[in-house]
Amino acid sequence: MPDARDVTPYDALLLLSFGGPEGPDDVVPFLENVTRGRGIPKERLKEVGQHYFLFGGVSPINDQNRALLDALRKDFADHGLDLPVYWGNRNWAPYLTDTLREMVRDGRRRILVLATSAYASYSGCRQYRENLADSLATLEAEGLELPKVDKLRHYFNHPGFLEPMIDGVLRSLAELPEDVRDGAHLAFSTHSIPTASADTSGPVQDHGDGGAYVRQHLDVAKLIANAVRERTGVDHPWQLVYQSRSGAPHIPWLEPDICDHLEERHAAGVPAVVIAPIGFVSDHMEVLYDLDTEAKAKAEELGLPMRRSATVGADPRFAAAIRELVVERAAAERGQEVTPCALGALGASHHLCPVGCCPARAPRPAAAGADSTYA
Numbered sequence: 001m002p003d004a005r006d007v008t009p010y011d012a013l014l015l016l017s018f019g020g021p022e023g024p025d026d027v028v029p030f031l032e033n034v035t036r037g038r039g040i041p042k043e044r045l046k047e048v049g050q051h052y053f054l055f056g057g058v059s060p061i062n063d064q065n066r067a068l069l070d071a072l073r074k075d076f077a078d079h080g081l082d083l084p085v086y087w088g089n090r091n092w093a094p095y096l097t098d099t100l101r102e103m104v105r106d107g108r109r110r111i112l113v114l115a116t117s118a119y120a121s122y123s124g125c126r127q128y129r130e131n132l133a134d135s136l137a138t139l140e141a142e143g144l145e146l147p148k149v150d151k152l153r154h155y156f157n158h159p160g161f162l163e164p165m166i167d168g169v170l171r172s173l174a175e176l177p178e179d180v181r182d183g184a185h186l187a188f189s190t191h192s193i194p195t196a197s198a199d200t201s202g203p204v205q206d207h208g209d210g211g212a213y214v215r216q217h218l219d220v221a222k223l224i225a226n227a228v229r230e231r232t233g234v235d236h237p238w239q240l241v242y243q244s245r246s247g248a249p250h251i252p253w254l255e256p257d258i259c260d261h262l263e264e265r266h267a268a269g270v271p272a273v274v275i276a277p278i279g280f281v282s283d284h285m286e287v288l289y290d291l292d293t294e295a296k297a298k299a300e301e302l303g304l305p306m307r308r309s310a311t312v313g314a315d316p317r318f319a320a321a322i323r324e325l326v327v328e329r330a331a332a333e334r335g336q337e338v339t340p341c342a343l344g345a346l347g348a349s350h351h352l353c354p355v356g357c358c359p360a361r362a363p364r365p366a367a368a369g370a371d372s373t374y375a
Contacts, residue, residue, distance in 0.1 A: 160321025
């Protein structure tokens with residue numbers, strides 16, 4: 001077994017996230033960053049931004065990342081890992097390029113990246129790798145010495161990611177009225193993406209109907225449902241559902257939508273529903289609005305008892321899982337034999353994204369993969 005405190009050759013961990021506005025004046029500039037290159041008029045962005053304006057123009061994602069940073073630093077310190085943790089965002093301050101520049105100036109040369117997305121997909125993995133390549137290109141143009149950057153593997157089936165979600169579902173079931181609890185349906189929710197993107201998610205051998213994206217979510221849903229059955233003695237029916245669709249209506253996206261699903265379940269006589277947002281690391285805006293606002297309103301309209309379980313957030317078990325993934329990857333880089341920790345039928349994901357994995361919509365350089373522009 002590798003030394004649980006040895007993280008060589010790495011000298012830093014980068015928490016890489018999406019970013020979000022932190023006040024009303026930030027909303028439209030943030031959305032301009034997110035939609036850069038698509039030619040969306042500012043007036044349309046103001047309409048889209050109403051989700052944020054409902055909450056004072058503040059996305060909870062940044063504070064949640066700060067909490068995760070604190071949890072990671074505490075866990076690392078408690079377990080003797082001498083590894084500084086930095087934070088950079090794709091679409092808002094602290095920006096990824098600024099953080100990488102800071103890391104280089106601090107002398108960091110081997111960087112591990114933790115993306116706040118647990119599953120394989122273009123938007124959940126490849127796009128992060130493209131943003132890394134863009135930032136490295138900027139630093140190269142500035143004449144800075146470039147670090148070697150690697151990305152942690154997908155952690156959707158790591159026990160430290162699963163256990164907090166299992167507990168969240170159990171708590172939500174316990175909050176339902178007793179007379180509807182045992183008949184409650186579990187709706188495992190994740191971000192809808194275009195079916196074409198889903199079908200090509202993961203390595204080439206995983207491409208097909210739904211690709212790795214759907215298969216990974218189904219495996220997680222099954223693991224959680226089975227754990228709930230084992231701990232309660234009740235076999236709750238479940239389904240994978242989707243939320244947060246955007247884009248042109250003529251383009252097929254993954255279905256069913258969560259609100260449509262609530263209507264269908266109510267019509268079928270289901271007495272209650274627990275929504276488990278397994279596709280999200282934290283309770284950010286898409287959870288806060290699409291589930292806690294829209295789906296909640298739909299359930300109330302139907303008279304359907306509904307609870308929404310918690311995401312992983314800064315749970316200490318998740319921080320411990322990240323530590324284990326760091327040690328695992330470091331040992332593999334040193335050439336040691338490691339046994340990756342993973343539950344379910346799919347096993348541990350790859351350390352290095354292979355060629356053809358979650359292909360780009362248009363060819364763009366990407367870092368931290370077998371096809372990386374930067375070694």
